[in-house]
Amino acid sequence: MADVARRAGVSSMTVSRSFKTPDLVSAAVRERVAEAARQLGYVPNLVAGNLASSRSRMVGAVVPTLANSNFLGTLKGLSDRLRQEGYQLLLTETGYDRREEAAAVAALLGRRPDGIVLTGAEHDPAVARTLRGAQVAVVETWDLRGPFIDMAVGFSHRAAALALGRLVVSRGYRRIGYVDFPHPQLRRFRARRSGMRKALDEAGLDPSLVAAVGDEGYAGGRSGLEALLARAPDLDAVVCATDVQAIGVLFECARRGWPVPERLGVAGFGDFEIAAEVPPGLTTVRTNGRGIGIAAAELILGRQEGGRTGTPIVDLGFEIVLRGSLRDG
Amino acid sequence: MADVARRAGVSSMTVSRSFKTPDLVSAAVRERVAEAARQLGYVPNLVAGNLASSRSRMVGAVVPTLANSNFLGTLKGLSDRLRQEGYQLLLTETGYDRREEAAAVAALLGRRPDGIVLTGAEHDPAVARTLRGAQVAVVETWDLRGPFIDMAVGFSHRAAALALGRLVVSRGYRRIGYVDFPHPQLRRFRARRSGMRKALDEAGLDPSLVAAVGDEGYAGGRSGLEALLARAPDLDAVVCATDVQAIGVLFECARRGWPVPERLGVAGFGDFEIAAEVPPGLTTVRTNGRGIGIAAAELILGRQEGGRTGTPIVDLGFEIVLRGSLRDG
DNA sequence: CTGAAAGCGCTTACAG
């Protein structure tokens, strides 16, 4: 930058202003600075800028896994919205491990990001403590039950599962099983299960057909289905904690030659892209993961402008998407 | 840090040393510094550290899209390996747009990352120029045809498609169609098509059954299949440029009640997780996306140690995975 | 094994 200033015949702060606040610089000087920068191939050093201004225009994102369209959508929404404002994303994956998460947050904090986006609202106690002490906007996503460290955006998993459960019941299914993913400390999965249970209770149906599997993927759906059938051979519908599990169930039905939705109704959670593609179409809950990312970005950006913009707890709701995997009732 | 130094009764450079090179500090002092840091909740400011040392321990990753298991695997491998060494990942998505990519690289460079990982080896001319001028290790991934900016890791898409094509031929299929994703300037897709064509030529089969679709997803597979059938009702096998397209073809077969592999053989490219799950199992090319990420990380880390470690062009090869979507021959 | 000084490349008030 000193080189640019010399070449343009101005001071280095004029160069700085010429980039940051061009309106405060005369057109002629702006021109000369731009030309000098171009000739020198000058790339402003944001590291130095960050140190001097104590604003980084970086946001740290902490996700449990990349292998899940839900968080991918959120990441994409976050990244897109932030990029528009010249922010960049620092990404860490924790593998659903609280201690990894705590380590990630600590490492992120060293970079002095302007914001940190966490997945879920259950963290190592040290995380909340450290984060509250730090000068950083924090958004917890995918969970709406506090207490929150700072801000949050999500939806009610319980309400969504309840709505889905009621739909399945309304279609005349009577022996409804649930494939759960009871990951320790993942409250959102407990909430889904609880909503489901309520729907069955309301209808006076047996709520005990639950298979807890340790896999949120295809194999989890398959083994969940098998476990449920072993307990209830007359099972007529299966709801899964994730779309991928539900797809696993559909695949297993295809293997067995079982027609869906006649022999078995199937529903999932997430509305991944494949849900609309797989025959006969998967009934599921659309959760607006991308919207969560965008909203998280807005919250962080709003905080930068000073003061909070609107409410720091955002409920994005959900939508039930009805497809061929449930019969007409 | 000054606070920590004061509290521990040492100079701030001793604090710095105590963290960076503990061996050079006496155990007693190390102890006092650690204690003071703990009490003060001290988090070293890496921004300042980076500026002073001109090393950032950040790596920028530029991917066309997050919605594709291939790059996700690479990202994951990269992120995992880098995290072990205390590096962090700066992520940008470009949407297969060269200008977005150029902008992303410019923005990344402002952070002075120690390395940049690009997808593919075809970039805006400005990218190569800027990057060569910068003090940064560059790895181009998923393509092995240079010229490269710096280093590269990938495999031969042509050889992989050729091997897959030969396999399909060996299974007795004779009217083999190819669903292409001819994205402008995505050489790797051209290479796949070329390998496929060679396999058909060798066998004296008609290589003209190609459907170019603008969608690398499920819908692309479906529309590709329809286009091919319109031209060749006796089509007996379809190879797709991506697994997701191939899954789209399998779903369309299911909708039509066509048995796979009897009525139609199907093969894909990528070995996404679903390939093993979807009935009857998708024959495909396994491309080791995760390995690409790990290798890219190694190349960058090696460069940090000074000097190049081994060859800067890494061929990770591929593997044909045979599953039920092709008949026994 | 420990420390005083200079500097990394910017930005932030404060003047003019």
Next chain:
DNA sequence: CTGAAAGCGCTTACAG
């Protein structure tokens, strides 16, 4: 509209 000075919080030689 432009500039001289100080400082952001570390690390890098260089001494001792």
